[in-house]
Amino acid sequence: METIKAYAAIIGGGASGLMCACIASKRHPNEKIIVIEKDNRVGKKILVSGNSRCNLSNLSACADNYNSSFESGVDFLLENYPPSKVLDYFYSIGLLTMTDSENRVYPLSRQASAVLSVLRNELKRNKVQEICDTEVVSICKSGDSYKLNCADKTIVAKKVVIATGGKNNYAQKVASNTYKVAQSIGHNITALTPTLSPVKVESKVIKSLKGIRAQGKVTAVINGKAVKSEQGEIQFSADSLSGICVFNLSRIINRAKNAEIIVQLLPDFSFTEIKDMLYSRIELTGKDNVQELFTGLFHKNIGIALLKCSNIDTAKTADKLTNSEIKALADTLNSWKFKTIRSSDFSTAQVTCGGINGKEIDSCTLESKKAKGVYLCGEAIDVDGDCGGFNLQFAFSSGMCVGEQL
Ligand SMILES: Cc1cc2nc3c(=O)[nH]c(=O)nc-3n(C[C@H](O)[C@H](O)[C@H](O)COP(=O)(O)OP(=O)(O)OC[C@H]3O[C@@H](n4cnc5c(N)ncnc54)[C@H](O)[C@@H]3O)c2cc1C
Structure with a gap:
């Protein structure tokens, strides 16, 4: 069985995990940072978002746009990683955006692929390794690091990020319990129902x-x-x-x-x-x-x-x-x-309502209260937003926050 050692392992190559990897890799240019993705490529959901135009943020995002057991975390992120900060960052890595009359933000090119490409280009520049077709099944403490168990390899990392998304697997071939990694370190999952469906x-x-x-x-x-x-x-x-x-x-x-x-x-x-x-x-x-x-x-x-x-x-x-x-x-x-x-049909839902209980996450660092050195971000957390760019805004702002903690 192959063993890979890294400074930080980000589980999930979606919007939140990729943003997290971009920020962390810039801060730690000499450390090995990897993104592990169970699907055959990263960012599939970004590509289908907003009818393939990707409504990546909303300038009027406020706490009222979100439902969650993580209210204090949502407030913290909206204040410290607001849409303007997320968009400034995207601009710095090459993405120009436009805003419509309802404050919804899209790439200027109206192409979702532009969002994914600028993130992946930045990862390439920062030498982040993407490991696809690899599902992390569980994680456990091993000395001062964590061991990530996958079918054909073991990954050992000092810092771990759980960015595994929600239950809705709309754009993805690989359906499985996205919460099992968080559950393996003792997190509880609130009731799950489809939303934005x-x-x-x-x-x-x-x-x-x-x-x-x-x-x-x-x-x-x-x-x-x-x-x-x-x-x-x-x-x-x-x-x-x-x-x-x-x-x-x-x-x-x-x-x-x-x-x-x-x-x-x-x-x-x-x-x-x-x-x-x-x-x-x-x-x-x-x-x-x-x-x-x-x-x-x-x-x-x-x-x-x-x-x-x-x-x-x-x-x-x-x-x-x-x-x-x-x-x-x-x-x-x-x-x-x-x-x-x-309905309990997640196949047509854009977002999952429910997720990792927000009470078990530090609201300023997004570190797990169950396992030091493990962080959570994105839709995996029990946070769901209204339609209109609020969910990707949360994914990106929580990914940025965690990227700065690593
Ligand atoms: C059709 C559609 C349109 C949408 N349009 C918009 C929009 O325009 N604006 C908006 O704000 N929101 C939109 N959303 C919602 C938004 O896309 C999501 O909220 C956001 O992408 C969540 O990002 P994430 O990184 O948390 O999770 P995901 O993007 O779901 O990424 C999680 C990743 O983790 C991987 N993964 C899961 N478990 C494991 C494991 N054990 N090991 C390895 N990898 C794992 C998954 O394969 C996945 O790639 C849309 C959603 C859909 C389905």
């Missing part, structure tokens, strides 16, 4: 809406109580709702037993305004088919689905609608209910 719904009309996009407001209702609303583009698929606004509700919904999403396609209109608008459109369409009520307003299939969900015969003419049918239609338009199905 499409939300599956039970609805007689959802199939007919497949492929349609509409602007609107979505509200998560848990046990009858509205708990979170978001506005933006809603995307309909054969069995689910998605789009950034829905992604941002998925965390709450995937953890709730009794949840529904309320869709408002005219969120700026009151119920009375919607009803008045329906009456004036009925006057306009008169003897036309009732489906024409929505011509010029929504996609045809949305109109039909709204009628069906209001129990209205789609074959009748608009002037035959009764007052109670008009009220039912206004109700649906004002508050279109979709019963949700709780």
Whole structure:
């Protein structure tokens, strides 16, 4: 069995591990620093992020954008490794960025590969070795170092970084328990659920809406109580709702037993305004088919689905609608209910909610409280952010912080 000795071993070649390796290798030019990656190449998730454009940060990142058992760590990182510091660093290694109207930051080239390339080029300049196709199974103390156990080799290192990411293995072929390394030194893992994912719904009309996009407001209702609303583009698929606004509700919904999403396609209109608008459109369409009520307003299939969900015969003419049918239609338009199905499917999720318990990590150094000389960073920790660059920002800022500790 081969044995490799290093000063620092970073387990996981994702955003956080690569950033950590860049910073650490610059600080210790004469020490051997290695990145161990179980997949056949590093940074696969960076390449698929942001629809392959990589939304790498968000200038308005603040504590409210994150859910976690590591609040003090998130606060520390936002203050000491804010987006500006992460972006200055990227600039120093060659990446130019642009910021959109919602403060989301992308590479100027709009290519996710640019982000990965500048990180890997810096690693090459700093002589960091990438060891791919190698999964670390466990770690244990060995004298003043740690022994990292892999199937065909042993790695001995003074400092170890666990940057193994979340349970969602979206872009990766190799699926396994990403938390076993942290568990091998005694860390506890909080409950894991998928987040930033499409939300599956039970609805007689959802199939007919497949492929349609509409602007609107979505509200998560848990046990009858509205708990979170978001506005933006809603995307309909054969069995689910998605789009950034829905992604941002998925965390709450995937953890709730009794949840529904309320869709408002005219969120700026009151119920009375919607009803008045329906009456004036009925006057306009008169003897036309009732489906024409929505011509010029929504996609045809949305109109039909709204009628069906209001129990209205789609074959009748608009002037035959009764007052109670008009009220039912206004109700649906004002508050279109979709019963949700709780999902534990990580394959379509961008992020994992839950992870290594933040209470077991020093919030200023990110050192494990279970094992001195072992550090944790990135999505492996129980921190998940909203959609919009907040997760990569956390991965990069925590990677920077740990890189400075090594
Ligand atoms: C499709 C998609 C799009 C996304 N888009 C965005 C976006 O635009 N903006 C944003 O902010 N966030 C986005 N995210 C989320 C973001 O990519 C992640 O939060 C971030 O990449 C996490 O980085 P990480 O380094 O912590 O983990 P990962 O990137 O998951 O890296 C962990 C690495 O560790 C390796 N590994 C795990 N266990 C072991 C082991 N035992 N031994 C060796 N190697 C191991 C894994 O193979 C992996 O390569 C997206 C995610 C997905 C899936």
